[in-house]
Amino acid sequence: MSTSSAADPVALLQDLIRINTVNPPGNEIACVQYVVDRLSHRDDLDIKILGPTPDRASLIVRFPGRGIAPPLLLHGHSDVVPVTGQEWLHPPFDGKLVDGEIWGRGSTDMKGGLAMMLTSLARLHEAGERPPGDVVLAMVADEEHGSLAGARWLVREHPELFAGIRYAIGEEGGAGIELGGRRFHPIVVAEKRACWYRVTLRGPGGHASRLAPPGTPMEQLGRLLTALSGVRLPRHQGPAAYRMLTELSAELPPPLRDAVLAVRDDTDDRHPAGLPMAQALQIDSLLRNTVNPTVVRTSDKINVVPAEITVDLDGRILPGDHTREEFLSELHALIGPELSAELSMELLVEGLQVAQERIEEPEFGGFYETLAGITRKADPGAVPLPMMSPASTDAGFFAQLGIRCYGWLPMKVPAGSEYRTLLHSANERIPVEALEFGTDCLTALLREYR
Template sequence: MNRNPVELAQALIRFDTSNPPGNEAACVAYVNGLLTQVGIETTLLARSPQRPNLIARLPGEGRALPLLLYGHLDVVPTTNQLWSHPPFEGVIEDGYLWGRGALDMKGGVAMMLAAFLRAKDEGLRPAGDILFALLSDEEGGGDDGAKFLVEQHPEHFAGVRHAIGEFGGFTLHLGGQRFYPIQVVEKQVCWMKIRVSGPAGHGSLPMRGGAMAKVARLLQQVEQHRLPVHVTAPARTMIEGMAASLPLATRQLLRQLLIPTMT
């Protein structure tokens, strides 16, 4: 059976799981077949038949809490995009794997899958269970994926305190040093609803001072306004940690990011 993460990534890319609509079922079935073939316990859970989620478990010795590996199989659409290589063929050229999802995140899923299969092959008995979850609908909000599992099937994640998921960034090169940042938080969304009124008009005879004109002026003000900078504790810890390993001049420059008025 295939254990090569590159070849696994190629196979996953060849499933068109563009979201919308997703249709991750065939891709999930492929992975499920690889896992069950070697005797790994799996569970399929779905809110919609064509959008299943998979949870696999590698039993441990029960001396530690479970560790969760998770990733998603859906990808963003390729409609009206110009690709130098077909997005769903998994072509390797010039040392690179080309295809939709190579980075986000079928490449990562392939690495997790390869490691999971290898652990089973080698008879690994970790201190605690290792869970491997493959999700649908990450690109569309998670209603059929993570949200569905957390709300409807939380028992599958009982005891999990640590998880390795989607890769949140890339290496940083500063002052001759290489850093591997660790993501511990996510930005959140602040939705605002604004109601603007104005005189009624018609497309054939637009009114000056109408509601749309007011919205345009409002958007311009928002675009020109400098929002306040808040240095959070995780950001401060990361920047201070990086600065400590840099030459003096670079260190001082980096620490200016901690001064809101200079950021």
């Protein structure tokens, strides 16, 4: 482990990357123990290690403030996604510093964010300062696999740890956008929630040397994948998406500005035109529920016609009043009644599971303006942008406690760079400059928030 200063985000991130917390299985307790060791020199902290099992632990640390503001929550997850099947230029768990970039799984999602948070708190302490109010740092488990052992468990089993907190800062969920050569700093004010299903297809199987009978699971699979490929569920534009598109269009030159406004005001629900493909798909995903087949499981024998196939579907439901029942109705309409009757569906994960669990509409008050102001001051040539994220994070669970959650971990990277697109991909990395920039912004927030 590194012996560097507690206020050095680079060495801290390198150490965190070297702790393998691929989920599954997670083993987040290793990260927890490492951070607790780094904090052991301080006797003013309230430290709690909690989890449904010893190896799936989350860390809750309360840093004392001056008592002139409510507590503030900083939350981030210590688990990371697998690297199986990916080809990396540098080993994904070595945390190498190469040409001013820190390479490794979790460098941006989101051990880099945890390094920013921990370092900003350390810098305040080293300067002899305290934040306006207590700061609760939640380093949680299991975000990458539905949060069952992490934020969801904490909110339901230990809500008292978050009493009195009004605002929270967490990850942006890869919600950055690049258009018109401008640098935008996302401030996520709304996000979708996960709704994952396992579809089971059953039918006649047998020896693959013979002609297959009608209605095999393979035949059903072909029909299912065809129905779900290159199609869109119905449009539902909410207030968060409307404001995002309005503010985005105001910062763009005329051709792109007109294209974004056309998407915002399109009552005919046409495919977005006049935008680069990546941005068109991202924006379109914010205007509707989405579903993608991601995992197919069946026999591994080439000479067997399988009698059963399962397909995992990654569904994402819009925030607000949109329900799982609405999503299922749209999905079955897409699949068609005949195929829908032949398959069975098992709910694997839903981000929020009961009707009353809804994230409130975004709040654009003083705290949001503080985030935007810090961003403008730190990077005058860029634009802070209220964003809705097509992904889901732990913010949805903390919001159930009445906490206003914002995804805000600013990174100063060149317009058009690929860093934000590398989440869950090979060669994930973060520039040292971006890590320092985010740490400086968070340190400013810890001094200024009210």
